Amino acid sequence: MSKYIITSALPYAEGVPHLGNFVGSILPADVFYKYIDMKGEDAIFICGSDQHGTPIEIQAIKKGITPKELAESVHEKIKEAMARFECTFTYYGKTDSEKNKETVYWLFDKLYKNGFIVEVTDIQPYCNTDKLFLADTFIEGTCPFCGYEKARGDQCENCGHLLNPTDLIKPHCRICGGTDISFKETKNLAIDLKKLQPEIKDFIDDRKGNNWSITAINKPLSYLEQGLKPRDITRNIDWGFDVPMEGFKDKKFYVWFDAVIGYIGITREWDEGKWEQYWKSKDTKLIEFMGKDNIEFHTMMWPGILIGSMDNLVLPYTIKAYEYLTARGLKFSKSNGIGMNVENSLGVMDPDYLRFALIYRLPETSDADFSIDLLLEVVDKIMNDKIGNFVNRVLTIAKSNSEHIGRIEMSKDYGSKIKSIIEKYKSDFESISLREALHDLIDLAEEGNSLISGSEPWKMKKDLSDTEVKNRFSEVMGNLIYTVYAIGVLSYPFTPKASGDILDYFGISGKPKLGLLDAGINLDYSKEVKPIFKKATKEQIEKLKMFSD
Structure with a gap:
């Protein structure tokens, strides 16, 4: 295992x-x-x-x-x-x-x-105002690759390129803000990536098919083509672990x-x-x-x-x-x-709403913008309208008509659709396509909403004395209740509180397991039905405006 x-x-x-x-x-x-x-x-x-x-x-x-x-x-x-x-x-x-x-x-x-630690001589920035060597993140300047004006001496936060302090354009000291900087020789210890390059390349070639992000494959391959160089593991800084080696005890390990x-x-x-x-x-x-x-x-x-x-x-x-x-x-x-x-x-929203909205906008393959308007749209139109309202309607109808609902199970045709969505959910998780798995969860609710709109069980309530209608009502409610139950189980990774709230109606507590999807279902019809999700309030919207332009 x-x-x-x-x-x-x-x-x-x-x-x-x-x-x-x-x-x-x-x-x-x-x-x-x-x-x-x-x-x-x-x-x-x-x-x-x-x-x-x-x-x-x-x-x-x-x-x-x-x-x-x-x-x-x-x-x-x-x-x-x-x-x-x-x-x-x-x-x-x-x-x-x-x-x-x-x-x-x-x-x-x-x-x-x-034999993978080597001594190297670096050219390190020295602030003539503060009279000290500057660690790579103590110096800031313009990135030579993308023009970002607040790039650090080790890496550009904007484009992700690894940098050396000497690469920066118009560098300045982050302590005093001054530009009176010299570059002086100093000795450091480095891990010899050049010596390890063949093994690192083999590692990437061997593992890159295991659901790696495309960027995680392309970036290192680009560096490998250029040829790896020793990378410093020590610095002239005061905060960090001491280097336990003679000649370097005035330095610390690089963060x-x-x-x-x-x-x-x-x-x-x-x-x-x-x-x-x-x-x-x-x-x-x-x-x-x-x-x-x-x-x-x-x-x-x-x-x-x-x-x-x-x-x-x-x-x-x-x-x-x-x-x-x-x-x-x-x-x-x-x-x-x-x-x-x-x-x-x-301080604005409960974690379930934020977790759901962020995974919905998960930047898996490209940068993604996250706006307040998008957050409100996800909360109101997807979480509340598509999922929350569906769960609430089904549980409310079930509660008031429990005596007409038999064994909770899905019909063959409808069950095939739901099981197909569940299998896709599992497959998407196995490939670590989390945003797709969230959409599978939404698809479950949409399938349920389609059934409830097409069958209109509230109308069937009027003729439950008719055996054929009663059997159809029980079948529809069985399909709908199972869908709510499946949403309760499968929403756990994204919205753990909502998952617990839904499964509580079925007498299930604690962290759910996938095996529950194949277990018998018992709905507690006596429980008061409460909203699983709600639309954003005026107060929440006002708080969100604090973070807008």
Whole structure:
């Protein structure tokens, strides 16, 4: 039996993630994990806060606190927000933990002894005003590839290109804002990706058919064609893990290095006795979700670490990278204050509505704009009108006519249609086409709405003394009630609260399993029927306007 490790790119503890971060990594990972759990698979969902790096240093300096204080404070806020969003991590940890530090040192030692750590001489920016070397994210300038004016020295947030500080046009120091910058030589340690290139290419060629995003395939292949180079794993910074090697003890490990290793470190933090059962099992499938700006780290550097350790660690099976969710035509950005974050959005709407709308707009193959108008349309016309109203109408009719409803089961023709939709739902989940799976759920409601409109069971109520009409009424209601039941089961990955509310009418509590679809159905006709979804209120609309132009 397969095991699954499901991971999401770790949210950076500089600030609470915005909705673009959330929909590009944690939310689809959570939706997929919930489906895998419904299947009854042996799976763990591992995530945590990425707590090191210079952006945290910069924010801490501005706030007059230590980087650790900031990282811990934001970590707790992220944990709370994710819990409110009903994310069901097996464990949500952090990278600045003793267990992750131990894991980083262990893998560094493995890589060094195996000959994959090399010493390099870098040209690193030095701020003549602040009298210090600038880590890559302490320097900012214009991207030479796309012209974005706030690109960092390690990567352009806008186009995703990996950069070196010397690539930037018109660079300036992010601490003092000055442009009096020199470039000086300094020694660092690097992972020798050039030496690992053949194995990394084999890894990509072997795995890219396993539902990888097209971008996750094309980007690394492009870099491989150019030829990989050693990638620094140390920097002249103050916040991070010390480098345990003579000649480099004044440096720290680069944040990307301990962040990707954090997947293992956080698993060890969860259960030291079980982590190897997942990370060293040939039966394990490692499924990783991320935004497209994380592709390079997860398709080249991270596999390079795992391969270079020579310790039979599991390599990624599927890399699902999403495009950007944009707001007002721009990418959501914590630093630029664009778009709603996960905290303030929960102050406007319940998580089910946001989860549904975000997956409905999931940027699987191209950037997708997420507007307030779109959110309201999804909430009012799809969640409320198509799904909520259908569930409410069926349960209300069933409650007032329970004595005329026999065994709850589907007729052959109608059942064939519903089972076909359910099979497509499963198939779409297996291929990690989450937006399509959500549309399958909507299709179930539409099929039910079509039946209820065509059969008009409220009219049949008048002639239930007629045996033929009574049998037809019972058959129609059996079809409709099963459809409501199936929506209750299959909505769990997307809208866990609504799923629980629906299944409560059938006497089912806790996390549902797919096997329930083949079980006998018992509807509790005595329960009061309440709305599953509602339209957005005037108060909610007014709150949403705070985030519009």
